[in-house]
Amino acid sequence: MIIMKSDATQEQITEVVKEIKKYGLRADVSQGAYRTVIGLVGDESKIPFDRFAILPGVKEAMMVETPYKLISREYAKLSGEESQHRIIKAGNIEIGGDEPVFMAGPCAVESKAQLFKIAEGVKMAGAHVLRGGIFKPRTSVHSFQGLGAGGEEEAKEALSWLREAGNKFEMPVVTEVRGEGQVDLVAEYVDIIQIGARNMYDQDLLTKVARKGKPILYKRHFGAGIEEFLSFTEYMVAEDNKDIILCERGILPLGKGKSYTRYTLDLAAVPAIQKETYLPVMVDPSHAAGRRDLIFSLSCAGIAAGACGLMIEVHYNPVEALVDGQQMITPDELKDVINTCQRVHKAIGPRRNNN
Numbered sequence: 001m002i003i004m005k006s007d008a009t010q011e012q013i014t015e016v017v018k019e020i021k022k023y024g025l026r027a028d029v030s031q032g033a034y035r036t037v038i039g040l041v042g043d044e045s046k047i048p049f050d051r052f053a054i055l056p057g058v059k060e061a062m063m064v065e066t067p068y069k070l071i072s073r074e075y076a077k078l079s080g081e082e083s084q085h086r087i088i089k090a091g092n093i094e095i096g097g098d099e100p101v102f103m104a105g106p107c108a109v110e111s112k113a114q115l116f117k118i119a120e121g122v123k124m125a126g127a128h129v130l131r132g133g134i135f136k137p138r139t140s141v142h143s144f145q146g147l148g149a150g151g152e153e154e155a156k157e158a159l160s161w162l163r164e165a166g167n168k169f170e171m172p173v174v175t176e177v178r179g180e181g182q183v184d185l186v187a188e189y190v191d192i193i194q195i196g197a198r199n200m201y202d203q204d205l206l207t208k209v210a211r212k213g214k215p216i217l218y219k220r221h222f223g224a225g226i227e228e229f230l231s232f233t234e235y236m237v238a239e240d241n242k243d244i245i246l247c248e249r250g251i252l253p254l255g256k257g258k259s260y261t262r263y264t265l266d267l268a269a270v271p272a273i274q275k276e277t278y279l280p281v282m283v284d285p286s287h288a289a290g291r292r293d294l295i296f297s298l299s300c301a302g303i304a305a306g307a308c309g310l311m312i313e314v315h316y317n318p319v320e321a322l323v324d325g326q327q328m329i330t331p332d333e334l335k336d337v338i339n340t341c342q343r344v345h346k347a348i349g350p351r352r353n354n355n
């Protein structure tokens with residue numbers, strides 16, 4: 001990391017960036033209110049920091065040991081920028097701002113009528129963002145894979161419904177991309193691109209999605225430690241996209257015998273991650289619980305832990321749903337969840353857990 005003097009000129013900054021490139025690294029220039037800090041993307045051990053420290057305009061040049069630095073609070077603080085939190089805009093919604101944001105909708109888009117009925121229901125319940133899966137990650141090849149699996153025309157049609165429903169009910173929309181080949185198409189239609197838990201480790205997918213410059217909803221893998229999750233987040237920030245919403249959605253349950261939940265919601269991860277990074281953290285109680293009778297409790301707990309919002313699966317008749325019916329709640333139940341969570345949020349105060 002190179003910290004420039006507060007009176008460093010643009011030419012001096014440009015010179016330092018040029019020098020960094022000579023060593024095969026990339027530079028992330030963060031121009032804060034008081035000074036400029038240059039983060040290094042690549043193998044820092046190649047950099048002769050002593051030599052950089054005496055370049056004109058440089059205040060300090062040092063190696064940063066953490067595997068994630070561009071998203072760290074420390075780095076942001078040095079440049080006097082983002083020391084508190086990053087607010088991400090999607091349509092007219094602010095994620096990571098003063099109010100919790102609720103993303104809701106079906107697990108999978110099944111038809112135009114199904115999507116529009118659910119969109120209307122979640123809007124009435126107070127949701128801010130509409131979700132709906134078109135490319136579904138499924139364990140079995142024999143299960144419904146989402147309408148996107150039908151081919152490009154079917155994918156386009158389903159994506160256009162999602163866009164249309166978002167426009168009609170005035171909600172930005174989010175859907176998952178499961179592979180690099182889907183990124184260009186999905187980015188044309190949605191406001192937020194989701195990277196699912198199973199793809200948390202797919203570096204090439206992360207890079208490709210980040211380059212679209214749109215907000216990203218990035219889910220933690222069910223076997224990933226917090227450091228790994230944050231380290232992989234850095235792949236996207238290295239592409240100059242800092243609009244990343246991190247999402248805790250449960251890790252693998254422990255022990256023998258019956259598991260009473262689909263995953264174990266790691267609520268401590270929420271404030272723990274917030275201590276490390278200025279990026280907003282959300283909670284998905286639906287995939288964590290895997291059962292609808294726990295959604296209310298886990299939602300309240302997620303907001304109490306300091307989450308900036310929730311992602312919840314909703315269907316007007318969950319038993320009819322082709323995917324994840326067992327964890328879906330109805331729009332009426334969502335309304336109760338949102339109202340109560342808003343009260344919980346008020347009670348704990350905004351960003352209680354942030355540094």
Ligand code: PEP
Binds near residue numbers: 176195196284
């Ligand atoms: C989803 O949100 O549709 C989903 C499949 O979630 P996850 O990637 O967390 O399993």
Ligand code: MN
Binds near residue numbers: 313323324
């Ligand atoms: Mn689902």
